[in-house]
Amino acid sequence: MGYQLVIDFSPVYELINSLYKYIYHKQVKHLFLQDDWFRETKRKLAPQFAGQLADERFEVLHRLNLLVWQYKGDQTADAFLSWLQNQPAGDIYELLSPWVRSIPGNLGEIRDRMVYLLAKWNEQYFQHMDANILQALEKDADEKERLLTTLSPIDLIEEATNGIRLEETEEVKTVILTPQYHYYPAAILDFHEHICTCLYPSTSAMKTANGEVGGKMYSLVSITQALADSNRLKILRALNQQPANFAEIHKLLGLAKSTTNHHITALRRAGLIRAHHFGKSTAQKYSLRTSTIEKLGEQIMAFINE
Structure with a gap:
């Protein structure tokens, strides 16, 4: 009954995660990056785009992780967004339908909106991030891959998340474990049909970005x-x-x-x-x-x- 644990890394996960963090900053408390980060980031954005994000409530943004996991092209934000923009709505449906129970009918409109938001976010914020943070995330994922040879999936997830145990159930067949920085020290869990995505807080990335304080x-x-x-x-x-x-x-x-x-x-x-x-x-x-x-x-x- 055990599930398959997949360790996955792509900068695109953090692209999505960072935008989600910005849009929902008021709802998420007690994180390392809080009001100071939000204000500093907002100053970097074009006023028009910042105004658009102030009213944005893109509820399906987190489902993009399932598309990132299935994307096999160059692991860059630009390459992924180009791929996504060229995916017909029917193909996106086919990629999501095994795991997402309720899929909106206006997938083409949603695709265009996602690509627009993420492209602007990448241009104005994400591509200016410290590249060492992304490198630390990638190394962290490699380390977890090595640990998977000595730890059970449940124990590895607990270690990565600092205390979350995803117990074996018939409902979950696959868990995708991905390091993240912007929601540190929180872990982000999303359960879909037979699959769970778990973005765990990367201590390595936090140390890289903030030194001793982090x-x-x-x-x-x-x-x-x-x-x-x-x-x-x-x-x-x-x-x-x-x-x-x-x-x-x-x-x-x-x-x-x-x-x-x-x-x-x-x-x-x-x-x-x-x-x-x-x-x-x-x-x-x-x-x-x-x-x-x-x-x-x-x-x-x-x-x-x-």
């Missing part, structure tokens, strides 16, 4: 901040007894659901707990990652000694 220091700050709350300590103590689902943790804390979710997210992104997914984007249960807690003292001393 490396061990950020990891330590994330962990220590996650621990500096009594409600989160209650969660850890409860999960040390046995795994629990959201409803059980919510009952334990007696807080609003949004507040409970905030605490769980902080612990998960810090790598202190696991989120167990059974074919759905919402985790069905959580468990304690004792290894992260046991290594914390050593991690602090190693950073101080440096």
Whole structure:
């Protein structure tokens, strides 16, 4: 019943990911790249294009990852966009239909809009990114490919995402694992028919882009901040007894659901707990990652000694 794990890298994934991050920056919180990144990026954009993106809500943008995975041409943004522009709507339908249950009827219009947005974004932002970041992402994917010879797919995904376990189910046949930078430290999961795309946060790319601040220091700050709350300590103590689902943790804390979710997210992104997914984007249960807690003292001393 196990799924096939595919490690995949293309700069096009990050092209799409970075645009998605810009469009939805207000909805996504507690990432390394936040308001300062958005303001700096907006200044680089032509006013007309920035105005267009301010009203853009391109809900199907993430489905492009399924097309990137199937694209076999030159792995550059320009080459992919040229390929996409020349794909008839019927061919796009055939590429998506095995995995996407509901496909809009106006695929030609959607294709044209996607190509326009991504081409402008590439011209005004993405092609000016530090090339070392993309190189780090590619090296990270190569490293995960090597690890796949010694780790099970489930364990490799947990290591890459710092705590997400995609459990084996009959619904998921293939998982595409791809490194990403712009949503660090979050992982982006999208479940389709029998396939899941998982964009994991690349620590290597973060270190390359931000040096010490984006490396061990950020990891330590994330962990220590996650621990500096009594409600989160209650969660850890409860999960040390046995795994629990959201409803059980919510009952334990007696807080609003949004507040409970905030605490769980902080612990998960810090790598202190696991989120167990059974074919759905919402985790069905959580468990304690004792290894992260046991290594914390050593991690602090190693950073101080440096």
